Amino acid sequence: MKSESRLYHRFRPAPYYGGIATADAVGCSFLCAYCWNYSRNENPAGQGRCYPPQEVASHLLDIASSKRFRRFRITGADPILGEATLRHTTQVMRLISDQRPDSLFILETNGLMLGHRKEFVDALRFPNLAVRVCLKGTDPGSFEKITGARADFFELPLAGLQSLQEAGVEAWPALLEDLFSPDQIERFKIFLAKHGIRGDLELESLEAYPFVLKNLRQRKVRLAVP
Numbered sequence: 660m661k662s663e664s665r666l667y668h669r670f671r672p673a674p675y676y677g678g679i680a681t682a683d684a685v686g687c688s689f690l691c692a693y694c695w696n697y698s699r700n701e702n703p704a705g706q707g708r709c710y711p712p713q714e715v716a717s718h719l720l721d722i723a724s725s726k727r728f729r730r731f732r733i734t735g736a737d738p739i740l741g742e743a744t745l746r747h748t749t750q751v752m753r754l755i756s757d758q759r760p761d762s763l764f765i766l767e768t769n770g771l772m773l774g775h776r777k778e779f780v781d782a783l784r785f786p787n788l789a790v791r792v793c794l795k796g797t798d799p800g801s802f803e804k805i806t807g808a809r810a811d812f813f814e815l816p817l818a819g820l821q822s823l824q825e826a827g828v829e830a831w832p833a834l835l836e837d838l839f840s841p842d843q844i845e846r847f848k849i850f851l852a853k854h855g856i857r858g859d860l861e862l863e864s865l866e867a868y869p870f871v872l873k874n875l876r877q878r879k880v881r882l883a884v885p
Contacts, residue, residue, distance in 0.1 A: 773819030
């Protein structure tokens with residue numbers, strides 16, 4: 660961040676969610692072994708430039724207009740790293756919503772800061788918002804190995820997801836299925852239900868770029884099905 664501006668490296672249309680205007684940010688609280696944006700998040704210096712919320716919203720609205728999209732997102736990094744990034748992201752959402760009342764902003768987050776700072780959830784009581792919480796492991800051990808964060812942080816994204824749902828914000832869990840067996844995934848679904856987390860577990864697929872596969876090997880993270 661520089662004042663109210665955040666680092667981004669590109670803006671693009673993407674096919675996900677049936678078509679979505681996408682801003683690729685830089686800077687994350689995790690360094691997940693399978694991340695397609697790993698090198699930028701590891702070394703942010705010189706990656707793209709900082710944009711204020713007004714420019715981010717303008718780029719996204721232009722993409723949506725040209726492609727006839729109504730969905731918007733920030734991806735490639737976590738949109739909420741602290742107070743400044745939360746404020747930046749909510750400003751982007753507000754600017755888009757003001758100009759496109761029919762829009763849907765899909766907030767993709769690892770949930771860490773929402774679990775650590777429960778009051779951040781209050782800022783997300785926002786119209787036309789859906790939050791996808793990308794859970795990185797099914798237990799503390801797998802969480803630590805995949806994210807590079809301490810195992811005792813495993814509970815924070817779960818707490819963030821619980822807080823979102825308790826606040827009435829549309830939110831659901833997601834998990835990369837390629838790293839876990841069907842039995843592990845089924846046990847994790849039961850675990851989530853016992854923790855009061857509602858909604859189906861979205862299973863996402865690995866973006867198997869050569870550098871991603873290389874990084875998985877270097878981090879000793881194995882695919883469930885080689």
